[in-house]
Amino acid sequence: MARKPGSRSEITGPRLREAALRLFARDGYAAVSMRQIAAEVGVQAGALYLYTADKQSLLADLMADHLEALLAAWAEEAPEGDARARLDHFARFHIRFHAARADAVFIAYMELRNLTPGNFARIEALRRRYETELEQILRDGQAEGCFALPDTKLAAMALIAMLTGVNTWFREGGRLSLPRVEDIYVDMVLKAAGATAGPPP
Amino acid sequence: MARKPGSRSEITGPRLREAALRLFARDGYAAVSMRQIAAEVGVQAGALYLYTADKQSLLADLMADHLEALLAAWAEEAPEGDARARLDHFARFHIRFHAARADAVFIAYMELRNLTPGNFARIEALRRRYETELEQILRDGQAEGCFALPDTKLAAMALIAMLTGVNTWFREGGRLSLPRVEDIYVDMVLKAAGATAGPPP
């Protein structure tokens, strides 16, 4: 047996990426073997190398794609208005986007140490760009006089850590709906930023 | 050659735990081999099994010890006073304790998925106990009327995520000293909790 009936690269390629994403998120990059991924795809291990140079770039590409999708999605929202409204928007966007891609988020935060230095730099630069988006909002708010923050850089990291933390416990169908979670976090985020009172939720 | 000169179990035991802690934190549990740990200790791999039943319980014990030390240290601080002062105290304690044990913190958050179900339950129960300590402060503050929180459970998780995030970037000798970082985070934490104004920092 060699080539399988119905086989097409536009099918196997994405399936490889989906399987790798799920398995890496569940068990960790180091604990998942190429043979396990191949079995999930329904293929022998050797066939994977038609779609990725090696295991390392499979991981790096998954992470880079996730972060690029994140930046692209945020760029598309491009909120207008005062800093308060934009921070509200950012918090909701972050929670919503991350809740919809739990596996990719998990990998992008947990598997950084398994990247080679070159790949790490590439990924880290993308993450930094996203952080800067929030930092800009905080700086603008500071300038407009509607936020009160001792350090915008720290605040950006603190708020992102808080928002990303949602992913560790949120499950669809739990005690709270996602919009309700958004409301609660927006309230805390705005308060933490020292936002002057705006329209009540 | 068999027994080595100067060898004593009170020495090798701790050295094993220190080496495992450092290597697990740096490379991840799955990526570190017993032979690597042994080399770090200066011993052959087989000798490790005089000090741990297997690799899995080595990890579980490191995590349990960390969380038990955390709970014990917090119990010893036992802050008195109103909820606002206790929340201030908790935030500073959390940042200080975690900054001093970056490796253990990292492992306790990142390697949960490498625990067997039994060990996972044991560790998770300890973490939950710590979360409850904060939640109690928030509930008391809510009752005292000095906090304004839509959901104390969520707030507890959100604040812990924010505080623990410090560990991802804080390095001794960086732009900000630890006490300064504490001040900044306490400010944001109190604001996020909707704390009514107290003494300025």
Add this chain to the structure above:
DNA sequence: GGTTGAATTGAACGGGCGTTCAGTGACAAT
């Protein structure tokens, strides 16, 4: 319907894994 190129197999490569255990040298107590 024949040809060509794409998709895949299956075996092999060298190496590392966690764990066990008989053997051995060093220390402590007598």
Add this chain to the structure above:
DNA sequence: ATTGTCACTGAACGCCCGTTCAATTCAACC
């Protein structure tokens, strides 16, 4: 000086790892 236990070695067990490659079969086009 002898004994007994403690701490450790070194080899072995069976197994899995990431990656390569010749051979093979299918799909697509002429």
